Amino acid sequence: VGVGNNNSGTLMPDKDDDDLPALLDHTPSYSGNSALNGNLPPNDRDNAESEPIFRVRSRTAVASTPNYESLDYEVCENKLFQDEQKKRLTERFSLRKDIIRWIIFIQIGIITALIACSIDIIIEELSELKYMFLMTSVEKNVPQTDFTGGDLVVPFLYWILLSVVPVAFGAAMVTYIEPITAGSGIPQVKSYLNGVKIPRIVRIKTLAVKAIGVITSVVGGLAGGKEGPMIHAGAVVAAGISQGKSTTFVKDFHVFKAFRDDHEKRDFVLGGGAAGVSAAFGAPIGGMLFSLEEAASFWNQNLIWRTLVASIISVFTLNLVLSTYHGLNDFTFTGLFNLGKFDQPLKFDYFELPIFMLLGITGGLLGAAWNSLNTKINGFRKRYIPWKIGKVCEAVVVAMFGVTLACTMIYFINDCRPLGNDPTIHPVQLFCEDNEYNAVAALWFQTPEATVRSLFHDPPGSHKILTLTMFTIVYYVLSCATFGLNVSLGVFIPTALVGAAWGRLFAMVTYYLFPETEFLHPGKYALIGAAANLGGVLRMTISLSVILMETTGVETSFFFPLIIALISAKWVGDYFNEGIYDTQIEVNHVPILPWEPLPQYKGLTAREILSSPVVCIKLRDSAHYIYNVLKKCDHNGFPVVDDVQGVHRSQGRVCGIVLRSQLIVILLKSLYVENSRFWLPDTSIQTFRDVYPRYPSIESVRKLDDKINYTVDLAMFMNPSPVRVNAHDSVPRIFQVFRALGLRHMLVINNENRIAGIITRRDFIYK
Ligand code: ATP
Numbered sequence: 001v002g003v004g005n006n007n008s009g010t011l012m013p014d015k016d017d018d019d020l021p022a023l024l025d026h027t028p029s030y031s032g033n034s035a036l037n038g039n040l041p042p043n044d045r046d047n048a049e050s051e052p053i054f055r056v057r058s059r060t061a062v063a064s065t066p067n068y069e070s071l072d073y074e075v076c077e078n079k080l081f082q083d084e085q086k087k088r089l090t091e092r093f094s095l096r097k098d099i100i101r102w103i104i105f106i107q108i109g110i111i112t113a114l115i116a117c118s119i120d121i122i123i124e125e126l127s128e129l130k131y132m133f134l135m136t137s138v139e140k141n142v143p144q145t146d147f148t149g150g151d152l153v154v155p156f157l158y159w160i161l162l163s164v165v166p167v168a169f170g171a172a173m174v175t176y177i178e179p180i181t182a183g184s185g186i187p188q189v190k191s192y193l194n195g196v197k198i199p200r201i202v203r204i205k206t207l208a209v210k211a212i213g214v215i216t217s218v219v220g221g222l223a224g225g226k227e228g229p230m231i232h233a234g235a236v237v238a239a240g241i242s243q244g245k246s247t248t249f250v251k252d253f254h255v256f257k258a259f260r261d262d263h264e265k266r267d268f269v270l271g272g273g274a275a276g277v278s279a280a281f282g283a284p285i286g287g288m289l290f291s292l293e294e295a296a297s298f299w300n301q302n303l304i305w306r307t308l309v310a311s312i313i314s315v316f317t318l319n320l321v322l323s324t325y326h327g328l329n330d331f332t333f334t335g336l337f338n339l340g341k342f343d344q345p346l347k348f349d350y351f352e353l354p355i356f357m358l359l360g361i362t363g364g365l366l367g368a369a370w371n372s373l374n375t376k377i378n379g380f381r382k383r384y385i386p387w388k389i390g391k392v393c394e395a396v397v398v399a400m401f402g403v404t405l406a407c408t409m410i411y412f413i414n415d416c417r418p419l420g421n422d423p424t425i426h427p428v429q430l431f432c433e434d435n436e437y438n439a440v441a442a443l444w445f446q447t448p449e450a451t452v453r454s455l456f457h458d459p460p461g462s463h464k465i466l467t468l469t470m471f472t473i474v475y476y477v478l479s480c481a482t483f484g485l486n487v488s489l490g491v492f493i494p495t496a497l498v499g500a501a502w503g504r505l506f507a508m509v510t511y512y513l514f515p516e517t518e519f520l521h522p523g524k525y526a527l528i529g530a531a532a533n534l535g536g537v538l539r540m541t542i543s544l545s546v547i548l549m550e551t552t553g554v555e556t557s558f559f560f561p562l563i564i565a566l567i568s569a570k571w572v573g574d575y576f577n578e579g580i581y582d583t584q585i586e587v588n589h590v591p592i593l594p595w596e597p598l599p600q601y602k603g604l605t606a607r608e609i610l611s612s613p614v615v616c617i618k619l620r621d622s623a624h625y626i627y628n629v630l631k632k633c634d635h636n637g638f639p640v641v642d643d644v645q646g647v648h649r650s651q652g653r654v655c656g657i658v659l660r661s662q663l664i665v666i667l668l669k670s671l672y673v674e675n676s677r678f679w680l681p682d683t684s685i686q687t688f689r690d691v692y693p694r695y696p697s698i699e700s701v702r703k704l705d706d707k708i709n710y711t712v713d714l715a716m717f718m719n720p721s722p723v724r725v726n727a728h729d730s731v732p733r734i735f736q737v738f739r740a741l742g743l744r745h746m747l748v749i750n751n752e753n754r755i756a757g758i759i760t761r762r763d764f765i766y767k
Pocket of ligand 1: 068069070071610611612613614615616634635636637638639744758759760761762763
């Protein structure tokens with residue numbers, strides 16, 4: 001039962017659509033998913049009863065999972081594309097395109113670094129003001145000889161105020177303006193690079209909210225860092241610059257038009273992510289490796305080169321700006337070693353290697369426990385705090401909780417150290433004698449990044465064992481409760497901080513037990529502890545070890561201990577659960593494709609996961625049929641078939657595939673056969689690129705009342721070479737093809753090249 005036109009112009013059944021009953025009546029012969037019912041837009045579900053043509057049974061988990069769409073990483077090499085290629089088939093053009101590509105990568109490095117510098121400087125300055133004010137307040141309200149601490153209430157209230165105000169502001173911005181900016185952003189960027197369309201992830205508004213969000217959270221004193229958000233910021237910069245237009249500001253600069261597709265954009269986003277991490281840590285190689293190890297799903301040699309250049313340019317720009325800002329004229333700003341440079345080379349003895357491994361195992365266990373606790377807390381949040389105001393209040397409560405715990409520690413633990421040994425810039429005397437400073441307050445009265453620095457570089461004997469034990473426990477719990485709040489924050493720094501604390505603690509306890517030992521450099525063990533804890537939570541090895549080396553300036557010989565700790569942590573952690581970013585992706589049901597097919601798919605064939613019957617479109621089809629298909633079902637790709645005499649469309653012979661976005665443009669621009677003489681000369685691939693990336697929806701196409709009998713010829717618009725596989729091909733094999741080529745749809749055909757089914761990324765994950 002199709003629909004057509006009667007004299008009055010209303011929609012009536014159309015004899016031509018004789019295959020549509022097949023979709024209604026067909027009972028799939030395979031265990032694959034039926035096509036439509038579960039995917040009908042909610043409003044159309046009821047109408048489907050009166051318009052039976054699109055009512056098809058659906059019964060797998062595919063329909064019940066959140067509907068993330070995919071990106072088109074497969075280049076659609078249609079006739080229009082080929083025409084463009086032919087016109088530009090000169091060496092000069094390729095060279096020009098390549099040079100422009102390099103220029104864009106360099107621009108990405110520079111702009112990302114400038115954003116990183118701004119965030120860095122603002123955080124440093126505001127934190128300095130905040131902690132100076134608090135210290136003055138402590139000194140004014142707690143007389144040096146007063147050990148009752150009665151007046152600590154005033155600085156405590158100030159501290160609460162100075163934490164709550166920025167955190168509430170940041171959380172409100174994230175919650176009410178751009179919720180996608182919550183968290184580190186790494187899982188989102190990773191999903192994007194894997195081919196999943198995460199709405200609003202690379203918009204300018206997202207960048208602005210992310211930047212303000214991370215500043216307010218760090219200045220507010222939450223247990224988090226800026227590195228994750230910097231990857232996200234770099235990704236947005238890359239996506240923006242490479243497209244030469246801003247959809248938010250409705251401004252087209254008419255440049256870089258050749259790069260306006262998902263495939264090109266993906267590569268730039270990867271470069272942006274790398275530039276972001278490099279700028280956050282001052283670690284160019286680590287930044288590039290971080291992007292490759294954690295975020296990238298596809299890469300090649302050229303891309304690695306360009307990414308490295310973006311990272312190096314980013315760090316160079318950072319150095320230039322920060323050196324100038326700090327009044328240096330020889331680009332030697334040491335703050336680029338974000339975690340502080342070790343003055344002496346770190347040495348180790350071979351008998352320490354098992355100890356490093358043991359610390360790695362501890363890191364793996366603590367990391368796995370952290371991940372599962374954090375996932376439980378986030379599950380609880382999702383269930384019991386669904387309201388926006390509740391999310392903001394929760395962030396405020398966690399900020400207050402953190403301050404209260406810190407104050408309680410400062411109040412109850414008496415850890416006074418002589419001033420000469422003083423590693424902090426502004427030591428607080430609180431409850432201590434003259435010429436002494438309070439070591440507990442020193443840990444809390446600075447940003448988490450500065451505390452990691454202190455733990456790495458403070459001289460031996462800077463803390464009591466009790467101080468570090470309590471600090472480790474408190475920060476472990478606090479960071480676990482913080483990651484998942486509706487604020488922009490990364491998990492790298494708090495994780496490194498916890499690790500550095502227990503690593504240093506290990507050295508102190510061992511020294512306490514065996515005072516004659518000489519190898520127990522507390523900074524060295526803090527570094528190994530940080531590596532182990534990071535390995536346990538994030539499960540990365542190569543990039544983390546390089547980042548730690550680049551940010552602390554240790555020699556390459558120390559790479560070995562670091563990698564031992566990291567790998568032991570990763571292996572132990574992997575035994576229990578996945579890394580925190582993958583866990584987040586999983587709990588949000590984002591359909592990202594793993595590196596290998598899931599174990600339950602081994603031994604299956606395409607026949608067992610495909611969807612059938614398939615909604616197809618004829619090579620020359622009526623505009624009206626296409627309009628109806630787009631209105632009634634929300635698939636994004638439709639096989640184009642011919643030779644449908646005597647059979648239904650869903651069994652036609654494959655000649656290509658066409659995307660929903662292309663069909664909408666065709667309808668919107670009236671690219672019909674009947675009036676081809678008007679549009680044919682001007683139509684090019686640019687017609688489609690102009691509307692990228694925010695393709696209009698079918699709702700923007702007005703009813704086709706007067707064009708109901710018009711025809712669309714898809715020959716020049718469709719992708720004529722979709723990847724086709726056979727129903728008996730093995731799933732692991734087709735998975736590799738699907739993943740390696742970044743496909744969105746894969747057609748399953750029989751020996752006569754007739755459609756047998758269709759496979760999308762969700763079929764590899766949820767069936
Ligand atoms: P994506 O969402 O990845 O951008 P899509 O919207 O075309 O692509 P999915 O939402 O992944 O497809 O598909 C959901 C289910 O519908 C999958 O099981 C898939 O096999 C099936 N499916 C996809 N396209 C068609 C089609 N044209 N006809 C019938 N079933 C389809």
